[in-house]
Amino acid sequence: xxxxxxxxxxxxxGEELVNDIKLxxxxxxxxxxxxxxxxxxxxxxxxxxxxxxxxxxxxxxVAHSRKFMQTILIASKCKELVSRNKTASIRELYYQLKxxxxxxxxxxxxxxxxxxxxxxxxxxxxxxxxxxxxxxADDKGTLIGKIKIEDSGDVIDCSKLGRSxxxxxxxxxxxxxxxxxxxxVLVIETGAMFDRLVEEKFHxxxxxxxxxxxxxxxRGCRRLVHRLGNELKLPVIMFTDGDPWGYYIYSVMKAGSMxxxxxxxxxxxxxxxxVGMTMTDIDTYDLGNVTETLKDVDKKRIRELLQYPxxxxxxxxxxxxxxxxxxxxxxxxxLASKSLEFVAEEYLPEKIENNIMLP
Amino acid sequence: xxxxxxxKEFRETSITEFFRKNRAHLGYSGRLRSLTxxxxxxxxxxxDACEExxxxxxxxxxxxxxxxxxxxxxxxxxxxxxxxxxxxxxxGKMLAGTxxxxxxxxxxxxxxxxxxxxxxxxxxxxxPIRVRTSTGNGKVNEVELMIDITKNRxxxxxxxxxxxxxxxxxxxxxxxxxxFSLREQxxxxxxxxxxxxxxxxxxxxxxxxxxxxxFERSSEKIPKSxxxxxxxPQGIEVDDLLNMAKKTKARKVSSxxxxxxxxxxxxxxxxIQERVxxxxxxxxxxxxxxxxxxxxxxxxxxxxxxxxxxxxVPIGEEQIKNAVLNILDPEFxxxxxxPPKTHSGGVxxxxxxxxxxxxxxxxxxGDGVKFEIMRFANRAPLIFDAGGCAxxxxxxxxxxxxxxxxxxENSPFTVFINIVxxxxxxxxxxxxxVAEEKEIxxxxxxxxxxxxxxxxxxxxxxxxxxxxxxxxxxLMKYSIELAAGLAKLANxxxxxxxxxxxxxxxxxxxxxxxxxxEEGREEKEEAEMDDLFIENSDQ
Numbered sequence: 001x002x003x004x005x006x007x008x009x010x011x012x013x014g015e016e017l018v019n020d021i022k023l024x025x026x027x028x029x030x031x032x033x034x035x036x037x038x039x040x041x042x043x044x045x046x047x048x049x050x051x052x053x054x055x056x057x058x059x060x061x062v063a064h065s066r067k068f069m070q071t072i073l074i075a076s077k078c079k080e081l082v083s084r085n086k087t088a089s090i091r092e093l094y095y096q097l098k099x100x101x102x103x104x105x106x107x108x109x110x111x112x113x114x115x116x117x118x119x120x121x122x123x124x125x126x127x128x129x130x131x132x133x134x135x136x137a138d139d140k141g142t143l144i145g146k147i148k149i150e151d152s153g154d155v156i157d158c159s160k161l162g163r164s165x166x167x168x169x170x171x172x173x174x175x176x177x178x179x180x181x182x183x184x185v186l187v188i189e190t191g192a193m194f195d196r197l198v199e200e201k202f203h204x205x206x207x208x209x210x211x212x213x214x215x216x217x218x219r220g221c222r223r224l225v226h227r228l229g230n231e232l233k234l235p236v237i238m239f240t241d242g243d244p245w246g247y248y249i250y251s252v253m254k255a256g257s258m259x260x261x262x263x264x265x266x267x268x269x270x271x272x273x274x275v276g277m278t279m280t281d282i283d284t285y286d287l288g289n290v291t292e293t294l295k296d297v298d299k300k301r302i303r304e305l306l307q308y309p310x311x312x313x314x315x316x317x318x319x320x321x322x323x324x325x326x327x328x329x330x331x332x333x334x335l336a337s338k339s340l341e342f343v344a345e346e347y348l349p350e351k352i353e354n355n356i357m358l359p
Numbered sequence: 360x361x362x363x364x365x366x367k368e369f370r371e372t373s374i375t376e377f378f379r380k381n382r383a384h385l386g387y388s389g390r391l392r393s394l395t396x397x398x399x400x401x402x403x404x405x406x407d408a409c410e411e412x413x414x415x416x417x418x419x420x421x422x423x424x425x426x427x428x429x430x431x432x433x434x435x436x437x438x439x440x441x442x443x444x445x446x447x448x449x450x451g452k453m454l455a456g457t458x459x460x461x462x463x464x465x466x467x468x469x470x471x472x473x474x475x476x477x478x479x480x481x482x483x484x485x486x487p488i489r490v491r492t493s494t495g496n497g498k499v500n501e502v503e504l505m506i507d508i509t510k511n512r513x514x515x516x517x518x519x520x521x522x523x524x525x526x527x528x529x530x531x532x533x534x535x536x537x538x539f540s541l542r543e544q545x546x547x548x549x550x551x552x553x554x555x556x557x558x559x560x561x562x563x564x565x566x567x568x569x570x571x572x573x574f575e576r577s578s579e580k581i582p583k584s585x586x587x588x589x590x591x592p593q594g595i596e597v598d599d600l601l602n603m604a605k606k607t608k609a610r611k612v613s614s615x616x617x618x619x620x621x622x623x624x625x626x627x628x629x630x631i632q633e634r635v636x637x638x639x640x641x642x643x644x645x646x647x648x649x650x651x652x653x654x655x656x657x658x659x660x661x662x663x664x665x666x667x668x669x670x671x672v673p674i675g676e677e678q679i680k681n682a683v684l685n686i687l688d689p690e691f692x693x694x695x696x697x698p699p700k701t702h703s704g705g706v707x708x709x710x711x712x713x714x715x716x717x718x719x720x721x722x723x724x725g726d727g728v729k730f731e732i733m734r735f736a737n738r739a740p741l742i743f744d745a746g747g748c749a750x751x752x753x754x755x756x757x758x759x760x761x762x763x764x765x766x767x768e769n770s771p772f773t774v775f776i777n778i779v780x781x782x783x784x785x786x787x788x789x790x791x792x793v794a795e796e797k798e799i800x801x802x803x804x805x806x807x808x809x810x811x812x813x814x815x816x817x818x819x820x821x822x823x824x825x826x827x828x829x830x831x832x833x834l835m836k837y838s839i840e841l842a843a844g845l846a847k848l849a850n851x852x853x854x855x856x857x858x859x860x861x862x863x864x865x866x867x868x869x870x871x872x873x874x875x876x877e878e879g880r881e882e883k884e885e886a887e888m889d890d891l892f893i894e895n896s897d898q
Binding site: 010011013014015017018021022024025026027059060062065066068069072073075076079080101102103104106108 | 833847848
């Protein structure tokens with residue numbers, strides 16, 4: 001959407017609220033509910049979508065007053081950013097808005113964790129994207145492989161960035177894929193495993209692009225993987241730890257997240273598959289002595305995943321139930337118990353070659 | 360009543376030595392309790408003397424530290440003074456008080472009072488007590504005295520008489536093996552409570568650190584002097600009967616009973632005669648123990664009219680209210696004096712209660728305030744032995760939660776209870792706790808429930824007002840920021856938006872009040888809908 005359109009949307013939100021006040025009614029903002037009760041799993045497309053349920057944030061409800069005020073401060077700051085054609089990080093936005101409320105000892109915002117979710121509220125209330133509000137997050141995630149990307153006139157050759165690779169920014173819309181020589185994309189959960197595979201030159205030997213999410217994936221990383229899969233028609237394979245947390249990161253990459261369900265279509269990669277770690281790997285590769293015992297939080301998380309509609313495929317139910325039954329988890333790096341090279345030379349090539357993967 | 364008249368009723372009873380061996384009976388056990396008991400005896404003595412003489416009391420108490428566990432106590436009053444010939448009796452003789460042989464509602468019921476101070480002082484320090492007193496006749500006497508414990512008699516060590524126009528009594532004594540503390544059982548708290556129960560008295564208290572507290576008078580009304588009433592037959596013991604019989608002027612047992620007891624008529628004497636195996640026309644001085652036993656037994660079987668209640672002098676609702684306001688300065692108080700009732704088959708008593716909330720109510724403990732019970736018997740504070748006391752039991756049996764006080768034990772909440780009676784049934788000679796007579800407990804409970812209901816009305820109204828005000832402040836606070844943000848967002852005038860918001864807030868507050876009045880229920884908050892599932896995926 002053009003800048004003018006965004007400014008118009010923000011302004012008309014303000015005008016509606018001023019009008020509410022004139023009519024002696026409580027100013028209120030309506031937005032789609034983003035609780036689990038309003039998340040729909042679209043099985044055909046394998047993505048999470050927002051339902052039709054709306055919630056209302058009303059200033060005169062004292063339980064909402066503070067959040068309401070904060071949302072308006074954010075909206076007003078975003079309008080200023082877009083007008084001035086500046087882009088701020090969400091942390092900068094937090095600091096721009098944080099101050100003591102006159103005549104009190106209270107701050108407008110106490111922590112960035114207060115402003116971040118309200119940005120999402122504003123996105124969904126207005127039906128605009130974060131980058132359209134001229135907001136960005138920190139870079140998170142790394143890419144390496146035989147691909148040349150054009151960014152603002154410069155061409156980056158991602159196979160010539162040494163061992164460190166390309167740091168993935170929060171906004172990747174401006175990226176153009178100039179030249180690609182890869183057969184698939186391998187997305188890796190942990191930075192350490194990414195480093196191992198880079199040292200083993202896995203991406204060169206196997207002709208793939210490697211991306212590290214470094215834990216839960218940021219929007220930029222998810223968007224970039226989505227574009228690589230969609231625009232270049234490359235298969236995407238994910239490699240995570242064998243625990244409920246790794247599997248959830250996978251599900252977010254594949255189907256989208258509940259918090260950003262309104263963006264699943266832009267961020268998800270429904271065709272993605274998971275190569276490991278799986279519970280069957282433990283037996284296949286004789287890793288029984290390098291597993292970790294599940295903690296109570298792990299067990300609780302397994303039960304939660306089993307409730308989610310997008311974990312109802314029989315392969316996944318089997319996998320999670322097997323994990324609960326064995327009572328163990330297995331990390332990617334446990335493969336080092338065989339040898340440092342094992343993961344690059346045997347485990348991954350063998351599983352990918354034979355398509356031993358979870359949907 | 361003139362001072363000479365007051366003291367002519369002194370009689371002797373030699374038990375000084377007995378009490379020397381049993382000083383715990385007098386309240387002289389423990390370092391803190393001993394000091395509080397000394398203050399109690401001195402203050403009580405002054406108050407009783409002033410009241411009987413119709414004087415508005417002004418009392419000065421000072422405690423000075425002289426070393427480890429070693430203190431000097433000075434007390435002074437503007438009372439009637441003590442005629443010099445009575446000084447040895449007042450300060451040197453146990454059970455010689457004016458009250459012992461009269462059935463009267465006074466603070467120091469058993470007359471073991473101030474002589475105990477003399478005794479305690481001399482047994483711990485070996486020093487005499489110093490008394491300066493004058494009846495206002497232009498002559499002042501300064502006397503030093505000790506007790507000859509074998510003879511139960513005061514030994515005057517020195518007596519200096521000089522001319523000065525002044526009236527009152529000043530006592531100075533040294534004590535060892537005692538300890539001052541600001542704790543609940545300490546002298547300060549004792550004096551504070553005395554001040555509350557005696558709004559007609561002005562009391563100045565100086566603690567060992569030199570801190571001076573003045574409890575101002577909140578009433579100019581001297582309490583009605585309690586009338587000595589003849590004892591009611593029910594409640595009499597064999598021992599008492601025998602003693603009275605020895606002293607009566609009556610010539611026959613029958614006329615002795617009629618003249619010395621209340622509610623005993625010749626018809627009642629006839630009923631007694633039917634139950635005993637000797638002639639009630641005999642000389643009362645010849646009564647034997649076994650015959651007295653028969654009479655007491657007979658009395659227990661016969662119904663008598665309830666005793667007259669003119670012997671009771673409650674503090675009065677207005678006076679209590681003034682005192683509570685004066686000293687506790689609470690946000691809310693409720694006071695109640697119940698009509699007289701009887702306990703133990705015929706002893707008249709009356710219960711007065713007050714509750715105070717907020718202000719200086721409650722007991723300060725470290726950084727917080729806790730619930731406190733102030734117990735009084737005939738206006739004298741009961742400080743010790745709270746656990747076994749009927750008052751404590753009655754207060755704790757009340758479900759304060761029902762009256763809107765959620766966490767009463769941690770609230771700035773004071774419950775004041777005064778029991779007035781010609782005979783308070785104490786659990787022990789220490790006179791610090793009231794026996795659990797069911798009539799007394801019932802009366803206290805009735806009184807507390809009634810003030811509890813008054814409290815509830817006030818408290819729930821205040822709580823709703825507080826909640827309303829809190830909401831208003833939240834909205835006012837955020838409306839400033841909201842107006843600034845909205846003005847920029849919509850390109851409108853900030854002041855106008857703010858004015859509009861304030862109008863909205865005022866209207867909403869009015870709605871709250873209407874809702875409360877109409878439905879009398881609390882405003883229910885809309886359920887918090889923002890039950891968002893926030894992941895940390897969004898960085």
